[in-house]
Amino acid sequence: MPPDSTAEECERCHKKALYGIEDRCRACNHPRPPNVRFARDFVQAVEDRFQEACKNHGTRPGLKEFQRFAQKTKAVVNVKVEWACSFFNGAKILYAPYGKQVEGEVRAPADPDEDRQRLGIEVLMYGSYSHYITYAALSGDGRGLTSYGPVHMELDEATFDFRATVLEENSYSFVTRHGLGPGTPTPFPPGRLAVWRDRHKLAVAKLASDVRERMADSDCCQLLLRSTDDRKTDDFLEVHIYGTFNFQAVKRVRLSQPESAGELTDLKKLILPLRFRELQETLEGWGIEWSEA
Ligand SMILES: [Zn+2]
Known part of the structure; x- marks a missing residue:
C-alpha cells in the first residue's frame, strides 16, 4: 500500500x-495518543458547529466573554480523601484507568451491571485503546464532580494537553443518546469530540443558547459543569486523557466538605478531619497549593 x-x-x-x-x-x-489522533478527524466538524453557534447566537450579549472563559478551562479529577492521602504520599502511585486497574488486579470489578456498562461504553468510544483512557471533568474554577469524591485535583496542563480530548457530555449519555451500540451502523457523530486546544469551540457549540448577558465567572462555571453529587445527573464536558499520571501532574487541590456528618459513623467522624489534615500537610510538603472548595 x-x-x-x-x-x-x-x-x-x-x-x-x-x-x-x-x-x-x-x-x-x-x-x-490515539484519542487525539481520532479527534483530529473532527477538527473541521467542531469548527463548523462552533461557527454555526456563533452565527445563530453571535449577537447574544456575553457570548464572547463566555468563549474567552471557556478557553481557560481546566481538567479536574475528583477522588476520595483516603485515596488522595496515599496518592500524594508516594511518587510511584499512578492514577490509572478503571480497566487497567481491574486487569492488573489491583481492584475488583464494579458490580456486574455497572462493570459491563462501563467497559461497553468505553470500548464504544475508543475501541482497543479505551483501557488507557483516564477521565476528568472540564472545569472553569478547578472544582469538579463531587460525586467522585471531595478532593478536586486540578491537573497541570503541560502534563496532559498533548494527550487529551474533550467530549461535549459524559460518555454514558453520549453513547446512549447517539445510539452507538455494537452492530448499529451509526458512525461516530462529528463535531462532538475536540482536541484540547479547541475545547472552547465545543463549549460554545454546546452552550451558546444558554449564555446570558453579564454572566459572572461563577455563572460560566455553573453552565460548564453542574455537579449534583449524583453521577446520573452531573452535567459537564468530559476530558479524556491517554494514560496515567502521578501526583506531579496535580497543580492545585480544592477540598469540599465530605458527606454530611449525619451519614457517618462515630469513628468516621473522628477520622475524616484527621485525614483531611494529613492530606493538607502532605500537599504543603510538596508545595502543592490547596484551598477549601
Ligand atoms: Zn516514528
Whole structure:
C-alpha cells in the first residue's frame, strides 16, 4: 500500500503514519495518543458547529466573554480523601484507568451491571485503546464532580494537553443518546469530540443558547459543569486523557466538605478531619497549593 500523502508524519522519525488510531508509530514506536489522533478527524466538524453557534447566537450579549472563559478551562479529577492521602504520599502511585486497574488486579470489578456498562461504553468510544483512557471533568474554577469524591485535583496542563480530548457530555449519555451500540451502523457523530486546544469551540457549540448577558465567572462555571453529587445527573464536558499520571501532574487541590456528618459513623467522624489534615500537610510538603472548595 503506498503511503497516503495526506497522512500525518511521526514527529520523531518523520515516517508517514500509515494506519488509523494506533498509540505509537509503527516504524519507531514513538507514542501518539490515539484519542487525539481520532479527534483530529473532527477538527473541521467542531469548527463548523462552533461557527454555526456563533452565527445563530453571535449577537447574544456575553457570548464572547463566555468563549474567552471557556478557553481557560481546566481538567479536574475528583477522588476520595483516603485515596488522595496515599496518592500524594508516594511518587510511584499512578492514577490509572478503571480497566487497567481491574486487569492488573489491583481492584475488583464494579458490580456486574455497572462493570459491563462501563467497559461497553468505553470500548464504544475508543475501541482497543479505551483501557488507557483516564477521565476528568472540564472545569472553569478547578472544582469538579463531587460525586467522585471531595478532593478536586486540578491537573497541570503541560502534563496532559498533548494527550487529551474533550467530549461535549459524559460518555454514558453520549453513547446512549447517539445510539452507538455494537452492530448499529451509526458512525461516530462529528463535531462532538475536540482536541484540547479547541475545547472552547465545543463549549460554545454546546452552550451558546444558554449564555446570558453579564454572566459572572461563577455563572460560566455553573453552565460548564453542574455537579449534583449524583453521577446520573452531573452535567459537564468530559476530558479524556491517554494514560496515567502521578501526583506531579496535580497543580492545585480544592477540598469540599465530605458527606454530611449525619451519614457517618462515630469513628468516621473522628477520622475524616484527621485525614483531611494529613492530606493538607502532605500537599504543603510538596508545595502543592490547596484551598477549601
Ligand atoms: Zn516514528
